[in-house]
Amino acid sequence: xxxxxxxxxxxxxxxxxxxxxxxxxxxxxxxxxxxxxxxxxxxxxxxxxxxxxxxxxxxxxxxxxxxxxxxxxxxxxxxxxxxxxxxxxxxxxxxxxxxxxxxxxxxxxxxxxxxxxxxxxxxxxxxxxxxxxxxxxxxxxxxxxxxxxxxxxxxxxxxxxxxxxxxxxxxxxxxxxxxxxxxxxxxxxxxxxxxxxxxxxxxxxxxxxxxxxxxxxxxxxxxxxxxxxxxxxxxxxxxxxxxx
Numbered sequence: 001x002x003x004x005x006x007x008x009x010x011x012x013x014x015x016x017x018x019x020x021x022x023x024x025x026x027x028x029x030x031x032x033x034x035x036x037x038x039x040x041x042x043x044x045x046x047x048x049x050x051x052x053x054x055x056x057x058x059x060x061x062x063x064x065x066x067x068x069x070x071x072x073x074x075x076x077x078x079x080x081x082x083x084x085x086x087x088x089x090x091x092x093x094x095x096x097x098x099x100x101x102x103x104x105x106x107x108x109x110x111x112x113x114x115x116x117x118x119x120x121x122x123x124x125x126x127x128x129x130x131x132x133x134x135x136x137x138x139x140x141x142x143x144x145x146x147x148x149x150x151x152x153x154x155x156x157x158x159x160x161x162x163x164x165x166x167x168x169x170x171x172x173x174x175x176x177x178x179x180x181x182x183x184x185x186x187x188x189x190x191x192x193x194x195x196x197x198x199x200x201x202x203x204x205x206x207x208x209x210x211x212x213x214x215x216x217x218x219x220x221x222x223x224x225x226x227x228x229x230x231x232x233x234x235x236x237x238x239x240x241x242x243x244x
Contacts, residue, residue, distance in 0.1 A: 003108040003133070005048040006099055007039045009071070010091050011115050012082050013056030018223055022115050023062045026226065027233035029244075032059065034118035036068045038243050042111070042125050043070060049103060051075055053095040055082035075099070088112075089203070093196060109133075110191045117143075117187040117219040119229070121240050125188060128211035132190050139195040141209040144182035145217050152178035182210060186219045215240035 011022040011032060023030040039050045050071045052063055060073045075098050081091050092112055100106055109132075111125070124143065132141040149155050151167035153175045159165050172178040189203060216239055220226055232238055 002047045004105060005046060006096055006107040006110045007042065007048055007050040008053055008092050008095055008110060008112045009035055009039060009050065009115060010053040010077075010088065010095070010112065011056070011059055012077075013054065013059060014082075016084075018220060018226060021220060021226070023059055024226065026118075026230055027244075030062050030066070031118065031220075032063060032115050033066055034243070035113045035115045036063055036066065036071055038118075038120065038122065038125070039113055040068060040070050041122050041243055048111075049099060049107075051095050051099050053077050053091055055079065072099075074102075087201075089201065092191075096196065106193070108193050110196075112189045112191070114186045114188065114219070116221075117185055117217065119215070119217040119238070119240075119242065120187045120213070121215075122243065123241075124211065124213055128188070128190055131209060131211060132192065135209065137207055138192070138209045139198070139200070139205050139207040140189065140191040140203065141211055142189040142203060143185055143187040143213050143217070144210045145185045145213055147181045147183045150175050150178045150181050152181075182212065185213060185217045187213065187217055 009032070015021045018024065022032050026034070042048065043050060052060065052071055052073045053075060054060060055077045063071055063073060075095050077091065078094065080086065081094055092110060096107065096110055120143070128141050128143065132138055152170045152172050155167045156164045157167045170178070216232065218225065220229065
């Protein structure tokens with residue numbers, strides 16, 4: 001029996017770091033285009049619904065005008081979930097409840113795709129999905145990249161006495177000998193239905209898996225990040241098959 005899935009694309013109208021970033025042009029296309037495109041690609045040959053969660057009519061109009069007719073835009077995110085302090089899990093849960101009620105179905109998993117971290121491939125999503133469902137106990141899986149810094153070796157934090165120490169105390173003489181650590185790159189998260197049934201409040205649980213993205217992948221947090229990503233796309237500098 002094929003699993004029933006929900007893909008969520010969650011975007012707010014306001015953005016302080018990069019104004020209007022979710023629809024800002026990236027290589028001549030609105031940023032949200034790339035996530036919408038891969039969502040529809042992942043849907044092929046699967047029992048999957050795609051929902052846009054936004055408080056912005058402008059963003060809805062952009063998605064509709066781009067021709068993504070498989071993405072449902074009838075959900076309206078409540079104002080209480082469209083603030084800087086609203087948690088992403090609460091946003092996902094709300095659109096999940098709406099979709100299940102509207103379509104009279106229950107989803108076996110939710111795939112959340114972050115618009116501001118679009119450097120992902122269908123292969124990434126398929127492999128992560130397989131890894132998650134190969135594990136009976138795992139509740140969720142999220143994308144990561146190898147970290148450039150390591151808290152066991154070259155990351156410090158302030159002590160109570162005002163001096164500084166390694167974030168994690170251990171005797172490692174090289175970064176290579178220290179435990180491997182990862183950066184959460186925010187590209188995608190997949191949750192089994194049990195994740196929500198157990199009412200988890202954090203993405204990281206005691207039954208979480210990671211999917212290490214081996215190619216270039218980073219989140220757009222600052223205006224300069226947009227410039228970097230634009231350069232990579234426009235000059236064909238990506239090291240993987242990126243769906244355009």
